Amino acid sequence: MTQRRWSEHRVIPGRGRPATSARDRNATRRQQRARSHLEQIRGRRRTSDGPPPRILLGAAAVVSLLLGASFGGSMVAAAQSWIGGQPARLEAVSIRGAQRVPLEAIAAATGLKPGAPLNEIDPRSIERKLSEHPWISDAKALRLPTGRLLISVNERVARAVVAAGGEAGSLAVDATGTPFAAAESSDLATLPRLTTTDAVLKDEADETLALAVELAYRLPEFDLPLPLELFIAAPSDPTGYSLQLPDLKPRVVLGRSDFDARLSALARLLAAGVPEVTGSDSLDLRFADQAVLRGAPSLPRSAQAAAGRGRATSSNARPAG
Numbered sequence: 001m002t003q004r005r006w007s008e009h010r011v012i013p014g015r016g017r018p019a020t021s022a023r024d025r026n027a028t029r030r031q032q033r034a035r036s037h038l039e040q041i042r043g044r045r046r047t048s049d050g051p052p053p054r055i056l057l058g059a060a061a062v063v064s065l066l067l068g069a070s071f072g073g074s075m076v077a078a079a080q081s082w083i084g085g086q087p088a089r090l091e092a093v094s095i096r097g098a099q100r101v102p103l104e105a106i107a108a109a110t111g112l113k114p115g116a117p118l119n120e121i122d123p124r125s126i127e128r129k130l131s132e133h134p135w136i137s138d139a140k141a142l143r144l145p146t147g148r149l150l151i152s153v154n155e156r157v158a159r160a161v162v163a164a165g166g167e168a169g170s171l172a173v174d175a176t177g178t179p180f181a182a183a184e185s186s187d188l189a190t191l192p193r194l195t196t197t198d199a200v201l202k203d204e205a206d207e208t209l210a211l212a213v214e215l216a217y218r219l220p221e222f223d224l225p226l227p228l229e230l231f232i233a234a235p236s237d238p239t240g241y242s243l244q245l246p247d248l249k250p251r252v253v254l255g256r257s258d259f260d261a262r263l264s265a266l267a268r269l270l271a272a273g274v275p276e277v278t279g280s281d282s283l284d285l286r287f288a289d290q291a292v293l294r295g296a297p298s299l300p301r302s303a304q305a306a307a308g309r310g311r312a313t314s315s316n317a318r319p320a321g
Contacts, residue, residue, distance in 0.1 A: 087117045087118065087119055088117075088118040088119070088145060088146075088147050089115045089116060089117055089118055089147055090112060090113075090114060090115060090116045090117075090118055090121065090147055090148075090149060091114070091146070091147035091148060092147070092148045092149070093107050093110070093112070093148070093149045093151060094148060094149070094150050094151065095107070095151045095152075095153065096150075096151070096152045096153070097152050097153045097154060097155065098153055098155065099155055100135055100155050101133065101135050101136060101153070101155060105133075106130065106133075106136075106151065106153065109129055109130055109132075109133050110126050110129060110130065110141075110149075110151070111129060112126075112149070118143055118145070118147060121143050121149065123140075123141035123142060123143055124141075126139070126141040126149075126151070127139045127140060127141050130151070130153060134156075134180055134181035134182075135155055135156050135180075135181055136153050136154070136155055136156065137154045137155065137156045138153075138154050139151060139152065139153045139154070140152045140153075156172075156174050156180055156181070157174060157175070158172035158173065158174065158181075158183070158187050158191060159173060159174055159175050159191065159192075159213045159216075159217065160172075160173045160191050160192045160193065160194050160209075160212070160213050160216060160230075161173060161183040161187050161188055161191050161192075161193055161194065162179055162193070162194040162195075162196065162200050162209065163193070163194075163195065163200070164179060164200045164202065165199075165200070168182075168200075168202065169182060169183070170182070170183040170187075170188060170193075171183055171200065171202060172184075172187055172191075173194060173209055173213060174213075175210070175213055175214075176205045176210055177205050177206040177207060177208070177209030177210025177211070177212075177213060178203065178204065178205045178206070178209075179200055179201070179202050179203070179204075179206075179209070180202070180203055192213075192216045192226055192227050192228065192229065192230055193228065193229045193230070194209060194212050194213075194229075194230050194232065195229060195230070195231045195232065196208065196209070196212075196231075196232040197232070197233065197234045197237075198232075198234070208232050209232075211241075212230045212232055212241060215230065215241060215254075215259060216230050216243075218259070218263070219243075219263065221263075222263045222264060222266070222267045223267055224245065224263065224266065224267055224270075225245060225246050227243040227244055227245055227246075228244050228245065228246055229243075229244040230242070230243055230244075231243075231244070231251070238255065238256075238286075239253050239255065239286075240253075240254060240255040240256035240257075240286075241254045241255070241256065241259075242254060248270070248278060249278060249279060249280070249281070250277070250278070250279075250280045250281055250282050250283040250293070250295070251281070251282050251283070252266055252283045252285065253282060253283065253284040253285060253286060254285055254286070255285070255286040262285040262286070265285055265291060266283070266285060266291075269283070269291055276293060277291075277293065280293040280294060280295050281294055281295025282294040282295055
């Protein structure tokens with residue numbers, strides 16, 4: 001009897017037909033490798049051409065969520081505008097450096113409205129507008145793609161007030177001697193007052209006002225308080241600069257020179273506590289080696305105050321300037 005041979009049949013996973021030999025199995029593997037290689041090439045081409053729309057939208061959604069979690073609603077709105085091809089708009093204004101000027105006033109001074117197109121906002125123009133505010137010396141502006149405008153301001157510092165006369169009333173004066181803005185009630189109560197015979201011009205620096213401000217703020221160096229008022233005489237008047245100190249009756253006449261020596265003498269006289277000094281109408285320190293009192297009886301010899309420049313007296317000595 002003839003014996004029949006049965007060939008071995010194997011089923012390749014995922015295939016419906018069997019491979020009848022090793023040669024068939026090798027051919028099948030080669031075909032699989034070829035198809036895999038072809039799919040890789042096609043995938044690289046799709047990547048270089050950009051992801052399909054559904055992938056881009058998915059990525060954009062993720063970016064929007066991340067930005068929103070980090071920076072808030074304005075960032076999300078900016079991202080959504082960018083995705084939709086719309087220009088970003090002004091969402092908020094952040095201000096730094098404002099102490100005196102209200103934030104609302106600074107925002108209003110920019111002239112911007114919420115929702116203004118961000119690309120139409122000129123930071124340099126904003127800086128110029130803010131610098132026109134009387135209490136702002138300079139400003140910097142920066143717009144962010146998130147829809148936020150950053151503003152940094154440097155405010156002017158009032159060092160004294162001066163009577164401008166007429167409707168102008170009292171003006172705040174900075175360290176350069178420039179009257180720059182209407183003084184407020186808090187300024188009138190706390191800052192030295194400057195009184196001058198010359199006309200006061202707003203926004204114009206004045207050397208005599210600048211010297212008066214400097215002189216006023218040098219008094220603490222000599223353990224003296226800031227003056228309540230500082231008088232500036234006319235150029236032809238030899239009395240020059242005079243002070244009115246808190247809780248001191250006499251006006252202190254300093255002249256126009258040797259301020260350090262005269263302020264030192266004033267400090268020593270006040271420390272001596274001579275009643276005739278504090279009770280006089282005028283204390284003139286312009287005279288060499290002595291302080292001259294006016295409006296008070298002559299001092300008895302036992303009450304004369306050694307002040308380093310000499311003594312307090314009712315002398316008519318010649319002033320030193």
